[in-house]
Structure formats: C-alpha cells, structure tokens
Amino acid sequence: MNALKPSRSLAIMTFLHSFQPGGVERVALRLAGAWAEAGCEVVTVMGRRDGPLAAEASDAVRYLFAPRFPPAVAFESVWMVPYLTAAILRENPDVLFCAGNTYAIVAVLVRLLLGRRCPPIVCKISNSLDRKDFSPWMGALYRLWLRIQALHIQRFVGLAEPMRPEMIAALDLPPERVAIVEDPAIRQADIASGERTRAPGDGRLFLGVGRLNPQKDFGLLIRAFASFAGARDRLVILGEGPERGRLTELIQTLGVADRVELVGHVPDTSDWLRRADVFVLSSRYEGVPAVVIEALAAGTPIVATDCCVSMAELLDHGRLGDLTPPGDVEALAGAMQRILRWPRDVAAMRAQAARFTIERSGAAYLDLMAGVAGRAALPWTSAEQSPMTTRATEATAEA
The missing domain is CATH 3.40.50.2000 (Glycogen Phosphorylase B;)
Known part of the structure; x- marks a missing residue:
C-alpha cells in the first residue's frame, strides 16, 4: 500500500x-x-x-x-x-x-x-x-x-x-x-442543558422519528397510540419513506387522522424532542439507534422496543426508559401511558448520551x-x- x-x-x-x-x-x-x-x-x-x-x-x-x-x-x-x-x-x-x-x-x-x-x-x-x-x-x-x-x-x-x-x-x-x-x-453541543420546552395545549405529544419503512414499524406505533389516545393527544412522526401511503391509509382506518401527523423529513429533530412528552421507538430491529441517543441528550422520556442486544444497556436496563417486546401493540400502548408517571433522571440521561x-x-x-x-x-x-x-x-x- x-x-x-x-x-x-x-x-x-x-x-x-x-x-x-x-x-x-x-x-x-x-x-x-x-x-x-x-x-x-x-x-x-x-x-x-x-x-x-x-x-x-x-x-x-x-x-x-x-x-x-x-x-x-x-x-x-x-x-x-x-x-x-x-x-x-x-x-x-x-x-x-x-x-x-x-x-x-x-x-x-x-x-x-x-x-x-x-x-x-x-x-x-x-x-x-x-x-x-x-x-x-x-x-x-x-x-x-x-x-x-x-x-x-x-x-x-x-x-x-x-x-x-x-x-x-x-x-x-x-x-x-x-x-x-x-x-x-x-455532537457534544447537542447535549441539551436546562429544561425541556413543553408542547402547547393540554394533550400529550408522542413523537416517533425515522424513515417510513418496514424496519421502523410505525404501524405498530400508530395502532398503540390509537388504542388509548385522548381527544387532545397527538402523535407526530418525523421522516419520509416508501410506507407513507400505507401508514396514511392505516391512520384513516383507525379514525385518528385528526391526531396523527406524518410531518416528513425534518433536518433537525432537537426542537421536537424537547417539546415531546414521550419519544417512542417502535422498530423491529436496530443496531444502536441514534435517535434514542438524541432523546437521551434532550432528556425526553423514552419508550422503546427491545429490538437489539444494545437497547437494554443503552437505557440502563429500564432506568432511563421503558422497554417492550417488538411487535406487541398492547405492551407498547401500556408503556406509552406508564412512562409519564416515571421519575425522570435527566442528568443520568444526558451523561449516557455523552458517551x-x-x-x-x-x-x-x-x-x-x-x-x-x-x-x-x-x-x-x-x-x-x-x-x-x-x-x-x-x-x-x-x-
């Protein structure tokens, strides 16, 4: 050489x-x-x-x-x-x-x-x-x-x-x-300081981020949200991809078109993460999902499917977020509601992100x-x- x-x-x-x-x-x-x-x-x-x-x-x-x-x-x-x-x-x-x-x-x-x-x-x-x-x-x-x-x-x-x-x-x-x-x-500069910005309105804001493809299983997330969402709750999914049409049809079928929004690609998700009440990862498989690290850096409550060998360690075996089995609508819906009652250690979340x-x-x-x-x-x-x-x-x- x-x-x-x-x-x-x-x-x-x-x-x-x-x-x-x-x-x-x-x-x-x-x-x-x-x-x-x-x-x-x-x-x-x-x-x-x-x-x-x-x-x-x-x-x-x-x-x-x-x-x-x-x-x-x-x-x-x-x-x-x-x-x-x-x-x-x-x-x-x-x-x-x-x-x-x-x-x-x-x-x-x-x-x-x-x-x-x-x-x-x-x-x-x-x-x-x-x-x-x-x-x-x-x-x-x-x-x-x-x-x-x-x-x-x-x-x-x-x-x-x-x-x-x-x-x-x-x-x-x-x-x-x-x-x-x-x-x-x-980046080191992405690790937030100070308090998160609460979304306007009385309802809860649930956030998903990723390419609209089968791996991310946003259909699971939409079904879980539809099973419990109140009139003022919202689910926002950031990302674009080949499954937009299928997901749009599912949203219509479940009757939650007024509460679920497919925003498309967003260059910087940090503002959304700071505003969200809960970030949800619904993937079937991952490596170490960057968006979970971004949510840790923002101090946003996290619910994630246990979709890879690294997820439990990343969320400190449940201390920094709630884990559910991939593909389980009922378990994901329960965790999305339960996580809001958990004590949140923002300093520990940001220290984890700093790795x-x-x-x-x-x-x-x-x-x-x-x-x-x-x-x-x-x-x-x-x-x-x-x-x-x-x-x-x-x-x-x-x-």
Whole structure:
C-alpha cells in the first residue's frame, strides 16, 4: 500500500449513495468532516448529488460524484461499484470506511475486483445481525452473506459493547477482528442543558422519528397510540419513506387522522424532542439507534422496543426508559401511558448520551483505522487528547 505519510494525513475514503435522509448517512457525513478537520485526507465517493443531508457536508472533505444516470437509482449499489473502484485506484487511500451494513455489498464487490490493490476495509455494523424478522430460509441466506463479508472485510466495528458477542458469532470471527466504538450519533453541543420546552395545549405529544419503512414499524406505533389516545393527544412522526401511503391509509382506518401527523423529513429533530412528552421507538430491529441517543441528550422520556442486544444497556436496563417486546401493540400502548408517571433522571440521561459523541468516537475511529492501515500511531493516544475532543471541550468551556 501507500508509503508512510505524516501521521496527521491518514488518507480515508468512504462512500454513500446520496444525501438522502438516513441515520447511517448523517453519521458518516459528520464523521468524515470531523476526520478532515482533525488533519486527515478524507474523500467521500457519492453515487448521487441529491438529498437534504447535503447541509451536513463539510467543506474540509473532498466529494467525488459518480456520473449522473437516473436509472441507476434502482440499482445504486451496483452502480457505485465501478466508480468507487476507479476512485480507489486513482486516489490510493490508506483505508476504506464502510458506513453501515447496507453498504457492505459494495465493499465486498470492490474487494473482489481489486484484490490486493484494495485498501483494508473497516465496516461499521449499523444494525442487529440477529434478524428474527427473517423466514428460516432468508435467515440461512443472510448468515451465509455475513460469512462472505468476513472473508473480505478486515475489521468490523460495533456501536456498543453488547454487540461484540453477537458480531463474533454471526460473522464467525476471531475477537481481534471486532472492535467497539460507541455510536457517534451526536455532537457534544447537542447535549441539551436546562429544561425541556413543553408542547402547547393540554394533550400529550408522542413523537416517533425515522424513515417510513418496514424496519421502523410505525404501524405498530400508530395502532398503540390509537388504542388509548385522548381527544387532545397527538402523535407526530418525523421522516419520509416508501410506507407513507400505507401508514396514511392505516391512520384513516383507525379514525385518528385528526391526531396523527406524518410531518416528513425534518433536518433537525432537537426542537421536537424537547417539546415531546414521550419519544417512542417502535422498530423491529436496530443496531444502536441514534435517535434514542438524541432523546437521551434532550432528556425526553423514552419508550422503546427491545429490538437489539444494545437497547437494554443503552437505557440502563429500564432506568432511563421503558422497554417492550417488538411487535406487541398492547405492551407498547401500556408503556406509552406508564412512562409519564416515571421519575425522570435527566442528568443520568444526558451523561449516557455523552458517551456517544462525534468528538469522542471520531478519534477512536482514527486510532483504529491507523492500526488497520499499518500506519504509525497518531499524535494523540486517546480520545481525550484528540483535536476533536479538545475543540469540543474548549467550546463547552466558552459556553
């Protein structure tokens, strides 16, 4: 691979389909910006230019856009492969960062095409590998796919310590090929101070956030809300996606169209989280959901399905929020009403959220990638000494 460069100029390449909304994409864009601002050479290869997350793009990152070809949207992973392959040969990065599970197919295909010319790949596991929602035959194919990934990707990164045993087992890996870097879901500045802003009116405001797709199971949330909601209660769901039509029909069928609103994509959910009485995660599966970390940072009461190995630890085994089984309407409805009577430890919620910042985890990723790339140690030896953490600490002190 590359000749040794000055340690502050680690060359990182990552890739995304577009700037369309998604937790994986938002975190990847923010990480790329943080790495570039810390002195690394960061290139992000993009399949398309469209999407509101372009506002998250850092001027310190270089973006390479694939040629425009509208039909490629239907098979964007395949379309990404030849352009990313050419970019790697041209730019010769030290490491290729794969932002989440859904991008692993691109990373594997590029590795197969380039062989030893491919830089080492670091892949973030952004969703649970234990897919109980799959049929038996789909589950068998998925397990085979995970083993194929393990043959071609050098290092896998989980988002919280409870993910480690699941990753080692599902990918059939030795422990040294699995690392844990806590999910960099928020910035240090996103951790709220002071009291939340109460929504106007006498009713309760329940909030859901995420892409309108089967994984998020907003149909479960809507049914749970409809089973108990009073005349002044409201459910607001922030996000866009392919299930809007089906969810709109469900809202009409349940007779709650006057109390449930599908707002669409919102660039910054922090105001909604501060106003909400309860944040609800209804997902069938997750990795470490960034939106739960955002709710912790806001001090908003949380109800969540126990949809991944990390959820119980994230909510301190029920101390910071109520957990219910995935897919259980009655249990979710009960928790949504019960949580409002719970004592709320806002300081503990915000302390938990502080584990999951870009400043802290971004530096840990750099140390990990430097090691994978066979580079000399970076100028800092821990997240506390990194330029990212130093700037965040200075900003907090000034505030």
